[in-house]
Amino acid sequence: MIINHPILGPRDAAEFVYLGDAALINRPDGMTASVETFHDYLYLRDNPAGEHRELWYHEQGDRSWLVVTRNTVTHEITKVELARDVARAQGRSK
Amino acid sequence: MAEIKLKPLTALGHDLPVTEALGPWTLTERFDVALASLAPRRGRLDEVRAAAARAGIPMSAPARAELGATFGAFWMTPDMWMVEAPFATHEDIRPALLAVFGDAASITEQTDAWVRFDLAGPELERLMERLSNFDLAPAPEGAATRTVIEHMGCYLIKRSAQAITLYGPRSSARSLHHALTVAAASLA
Numbered sequence: 001m002i003i004n005h006p007i008l009g010p011r012d013a014a015e016f017v018y019l020g021d022a023a024l025i026n027r028p029d030g031m032t033a034s035v036e037t038f039h040d041y042l043y044l045r046d047n048p049a050g051e052h053r054e055l056w057y058h059e060q061g062d063r064s065w066l067v068v069t070r071n072t073v074t075h076e077i078t079k080v081e082l083a084r085d086v087a088r089a090q091g092r093s094k
Numbered sequence: 095m096a097e098i099k100l101k102p103l104t105a106l107g108h109d110l111p112v113t114e115a116l117g118p119w120t121l122t123e124r125f126d127v128a129l130a131s132l133a134p135r136r137g138r139l140d141e142v143r144a145a146a147a148r149a150g151i152p153m154s155a156p157a158r159a160e161l162g163a164t165f166g167a168f169w170m171t172p173d174m175w176m177v178e179a180p181f182a183t184h185e186d187i188r189p190a191l192l193a194v195f196g197d198a199a200s201i202t203e204q205t206d207a208w209v210r211f212d213l214a215g216p217e218l219e220r221l222m223e224r225l226s227n228f229d230l231a232p233a234p235e236g237a238a239t240r241t242v243i244e245h246m247g248c249y250l251i252k253r254s255a256q257a258i259t260l261y262g263p264r265s266s267a268r269s270l271h272h273a274l275t276v277a278a279a280s281l282a
Contacts, residue, residue, distance in 0.1 A: 007172065014227065015242075060241060060247075061240055062157075062240055063171055064172055084172070
């Protein structure tokens with residue numbers, strides 16, 4: 001599998017480490033969110049057969065975090081973004 | 095108070111840096127380069143670029159390295175570069191860069207964190223393809239990338255068709271040297 005890094009171009013998937021669902025970016029506020037909200041954030045995952053947004057880490061490269069949109073059935077990758085851009089677009093990063 | 099006498103040693107533990115032949119290739123340990131990482135603060139990249147241009151510090155494009163008259167630099171990761179300068183004149187590199195960038199960038203001394211090996215010779219890709227998954231042969235001159243060699247995170251810079259620079263973790267200098275030596279011996 002090849003991941004088309006938005007800055008470095010196509011790189012072998014072996015250079016990357018998989019973290020999981022990109023929804024992990026949306027961590028609830030630890031000071032105000034309820035225990036149930038944190039439980040759901042920590043333990044509940046969708047497991048779609050189809051398009052999935054995932055966090056990948058370029059461990060053997062520039063060590064950037066990526067949000068990869070991948071089809072879990074065909075492994076086709078349709079979109080690769082820098083996770084920081086995604087997070088900032090959601091107002092996650094100050 | 096006791097007088098402390100320290101003896102400077104190279105990363106491989108010798109008095110002088112190593113130069114040796116590995117088959118058709120030459121390995122040169124370099125200890126004459128000072129290093130510092132340069133990370134522009136959020137929103138101040140343009141300011142940093144302007145200051146760098148005035149000071150003759152190249153801020154290379156992503157995945158590239160560049161050499162200026164005094165300073166060189168290579169790209170490490172989004173919004174971070176490693177700046178190289180001659181050790182003889184820039185041993186204390188951080189204050190020198192602080193004078194250029196002020197508080198527009200985070201500057202971290204890196205000189206003693208790395209061991210540098212320069213490799214020269216024909217068809218270096220024959221050696222490196224045994225060590226790293228970076229495709230050296232088609233890479234353009236000036237390509238710079240982080241890669242993993244025998245589990246060690248290293249920076250690899252293609253200076254020319256017959257010369258590369260490797261920066262590896264200084265505390266693993268002998269392991270990296272061993273990896274290079276073994277790979278070269280297996281090709282002899």
